[in-house]
Amino acid sequence: MTEETVELKLPSRIESIGEAAAAVADAARRLGFAEDALFGIDLAVREAVTNAVLHGNRQDETVPVEVGVAGTDAGMTVTVRDRGTGFDPSHLPDPTAEENILKASGRGILFMRTFMDEVGWEHPPGGGTLVRMIKKK
Amino acid sequence: MAELNIRERQAGDVTILDLEGKITIGEGNVALRSAVRKLVSEGKKKVLLNLSGVSYMDSSGIGELVSSHTTISREQGQLKMLGLGEKIRELLVITKLLTVFDTYPTEAEALNSFK
Numbered sequence: 001m002t003e004e005t006v007e008l009k010l011p012s013r014i015e016s017i018g019e020a021a022a023a024v025a026d027a028a029r030r031l032g033f034a035e036d037a038l039f040g041i042d043l044a045v046r047e048a049v050t051n052a053v054l055h056g057n058r059q060d061e062t063v064p065v066e067v068g069v070a071g072t073d074a075g076m077t078v079t080v081r082d083r084g085t086g087f088d089p090s091h092l093p094d095p096t097a098e099e100n101i102l103k104a105s106g107r108g109i110l111f112m113r114t115f116m117d118e119v120g121w122e123h124p125p126g127g128g129t130l131v132r133m134i135k136k137k
Numbered sequence: 138m139a140e141l142n143i144r145e146r147q148a149g150d151v152t153i154l155d156l157e158g159k160i161t162i163g164e165g166n167v168a169l170r171s172a173v174r175k176l177v178s179e180g181k182k183k184v185l186l187n188l189s190g191v192s193y194m195d196s197s198g199i200g201e202l203v204s205s206h207t208t209i210s211r212e213q214g215q216l217k218m219l220g221l222g223e224k225i226r227e228l229l230v231i232t233k234l235l236t237v238f239d240t241y242p243t244e245a246e247a248l249n250s251f252k
Binding site: 039103 | 161162163193195196197199200201203204206207224228231232233234237
């Protein structure tokens with residue numbers, strides 16, 4: 001049985017986004033995910049880390065973004081935690097609605113929900129927001 | 138090497154931007170924004186983005202396409218796109234932007250549509 005564990009603690013800067021996505025995609029590759037799934041995993045992680053860096057930690061490089069991967073032959077769970085004040089995903093506007101379609105931002109969570117099987121938000125003790133994404137094989 | 142390379146060429150009154158690489162947050166989306174703003178400042182308002190060399194895009198890249206479309210439309214110009222790969226097309230379907238953007242499979246068809 002293949003198992004993969006990755007734990008990253010990255011500074012809240014733009015360069016960390018690609019670094020996190022590449023590390024998670026590498027783990028997914030080692031777990032045997034198909035090329036098509038790798039694209040979606042990479043993109044979902046990119047979007048989650050972007051939100052953590054920009055909106056959660058507001059690019060304060062002294063505050064880390066923590067990325068975790070726990071994978072088995074059946075699938076993988078990816079967590080991304082920031083130290084921000086948190087947000088309510090149920091109150092986000094639908095980026096595909098006519099009034100929002102020409103807005104320049106607001107599509108990241110749509111991609112996370114599209115390409116992962118489960119996406120949920122938690123508010124762990126100690127503060128911040130933790131997004132947990134599951135991708136099954 | 139830059140994340141996104143942009144080459145500009147002219148076909149009649151249409152300016153073609155050949156994009157190669159990734160359009161993601163940070164470098165790629167900023168490069169595209171600068172290139173489009175430069176064209177608008179030069180009065181070039183018929184713009185064709187050749188995306189056939191674009192291998193990857195995130196939501197910031199998609200957002201930059203939307204901004205480019207809006208910037209050029211506001212100047213009474215036209216922005217069209219060409220050569221969408223399978224993954225980029227999928228992202229435009231998910232976001233419903235394929236119904237907003239003017240896209241063509243070949244350069245000849247795209248150029249013809251400006252006439």
